[in-house]
Amino acid sequence: MKRTKIKELFLNKQNFDQKKVEIYGWVRNNRAQAQFGFLNVNDGSYFDSLQVVYNDKINNFSDISKFRVGVSVYIVGVVKLTPELKQPLELHATKVVLLGDCPEGYPIQPKRHTREFLREVAHLRPRTNLFSAIFRIRSVAAYAIHTYFQERGYVYVHTPLITCADCEGSDQMFKITTLNYNKLPYDKEGKVDFTKDLFGKQAFITGSGQLHGETFAMAFADIYTFGPTFRTENSNTKTHANEFWMIEPEMAFCDLNGLMDIEEEMLKYVVQFVMDRCLKEIDFCDQFVEKGLKNKLNKLLNSNFVRITHHDVIDILKKAKKNWEFEPDYNEDIAKEHEKYITEYFNGPVFITDWPKTIKAYYMKLNDDNKTVAAVDLVVPEAGELMGGSQREENLEKLLARMEEFHINKQEINWYLDTRRYGGCVHSGFGMGFERLIMYLTGVENIRDVIPYPRTPKNCEF
């Protein structure tokens, strides 16, 4: 096998002109005429398919003309550049071999399928143009994130997914066990006896690696996590899934302003990286998913992100004198409609800082006003919140007081508190939901369409 990938043909076409090559791939379309025909062959290496011309000089011509969509093939042929045609090159076949057949009822046909239908055949949908684009962008974006952090010396930390620390509240975490549900052991009080379980206690799969990440930031200064996370939310919206991937960087000796610098630089880096490497895919999404996608992304690259406090955002919202569904309030979160207004007001991405302490997490740094915390949400036009982060409370006494207010069990995360006991320092971190980024990069509106096999309530197929 001396396979040439179709991507090579497209990217180095001059080198292949009039050359004989061997390709392997899947037939996306077959237009057979009396004495010749065209196969569109895709081998997964490139977004575009290769046009293969075959004619009746090939001895199995009549078989080839009956090849159905979806079959896998081996083809020998000569490359011909076709600058006069829509496609830049064609392959003139001298040999076409059927490798794997495909029956009549094959669900992926060369026509428009609804995304709802394609979710039901999630194992086949990467064979369509749309999902070929989405999942390649997903892959390249993941690599962009790794490259951004690795080139800057960050240490990638695999924080544990299994945890026994019930620090987020067990309602929000999946419980895991090796016990047999139908023969559960019970203790004297009639409760399930988890001392008999594999870990000797109740275990969960986690929704965040932040606390573990902070312990590593106290050694390496700059670290990031990138892994799957889980939430049990029984929520059937376009933006919620029970399993998703998250990036959580954590930086020692970095304050809120330093944090925003990193968030802005990273986001622009990832957008540019994907636009440079997924030209065809972004073009396709611009044309068929979100009109104006490329403009949106280019505008982001050329904008300076605004930095404004939550208080000042509420001021602007109140002055707007609009009929809000949710009235803007200095002590409350801001709603989708507010995010939309404020990004339009500034005509670009906005960092909203210094949030009321009552609506943010206990580990965020309390500001001197004693009312707000040094938290920051990044909201961007069209997509809303993309990242959330904060400077962390490095003062042990203040942190303990906040944990008290939030009824956090101190004993269970005593190890975490050591980060404040032993050489603590100013540090900051943020979290970015990876799927939200992919939705932003592709224009796709439903999280179910950016995850290979999405898990949502009552839906764990495949």
Add this chain to the structure above:
Amino acid sequence: MKRTKIKELFLNKQNFDQKKVEIYGWVRNNRAQAQFGFLNVNDGSYFDSLQVVYNDKINNFSDISKFRVGVSVYIVGVVKLTPELKQPLELHATKVVLLGDCPEGYPIQPKRHTREFLREVAHLRPRTNLFSAIFRIRSVAAYAIHTYFQERGYVYVHTPLITCADCEGSDQMFKITTLNYNKLPYDKEGKVDFTKDLFGKQAFITGSGQLHGETFAMAFADIYTFGPTFRTENSNTKTHANEFWMIEPEMAFCDLNGLMDIEEEMLKYVVQFVMDRCLKEIDFCDQFVEKGLKNKLNKLLNSNFVRITHHDVIDILKKAKKNWEFEPDYNEDIAKEHEKYITEYFNGPVFITDWPKTIKAYYMKLNDDNKTVAAVDLVVPEAGELMGGSQREENLEKLLARMEEFHINKQEINWYLDTRRYGGCVHSGFGMGFERLIMYLTGVENIRDVIPYPRTPKNCEF
């Protein structure tokens, strides 16, 4: 804050000579004399610590001389190159500020700690030389893997961790639930009623992404996964953990020989990548963890991996006439002692191919002899098995027959079988346990020391 990272000082020392810089970091050691002293400061950016010289011209000299190990500091000083000394440069401090104190009882002191003790303070151990080396190597190795595959056009696929397909046998998978264990709903037959659970049925967290990966290989041809996996094994050995990371590449139009080419090229690429970027860390491991580590790695880079069938390996083992603990057998797996013998026999890495079908998985391609499958294990000197893979059975009838033999539920993975129904083709894949690779790269012998927060039976701390 105009922080200079210590790594920059070491790598570009000529540019910094006689320059004033500001650094942030943690004190690893403080040797105070009457009129001057030395702080070893590490900021996590570099393996080596920076030697900081301070003297009694600094107004808080007496405070500085009492700084304990572990405190975080801010230091202004002038860089002086010291080619005559052990370290290439020093920082002559003009200002030293204590940022975060550290009490007497700080567990990480500048002396040798046992690895067993350090496991008990897993949240602090990255602050030691050993774990600083291990976890940076882990991070760089992860990036090496991504870089290898991305540069070659592979698509990184996030296969799902939550699954309802019980294809590995539920004894080997953790069960997950959102139900309250102490108020479980029961059906009419008295069994737990999972229709009331979040997904409407019993769900698990998975031990492999291979089957899902194969579906994407049928679209993109070349894909890889890299994510956490879980096993419930109640096994307390040096090489087993219940949570670990795995890489599972899958390639369409690739046979067993092509697979071995990729495995060999990838492994050499990763070893070279890490050796190029973690000089200090590899040196440290060579000196303090595994004497001869660098020789071992260099030898791997310069070797051609042997390819030999399982049958021929057994021949060699039988001829060896050694007193085996386990007698070599043509129908059986090979034991650790056999792996050791065979890598010594060939003085290098060995691909062992074509294994008895009875001891390998159902999805591996049945050879024409009807007795063996096109599987391959890579065994390397000192470490044993590093990767396992196979050509996959692409013939639907043969695959179904094998599933029958192994009592695999066909209905549950009917979607997987579609890869053979719709344009199936020759394809191959392998799995590599990431921790095993890190143990190989560092010489560390216990898996608990290469995972940030290891999970093993009865051990789910932090």
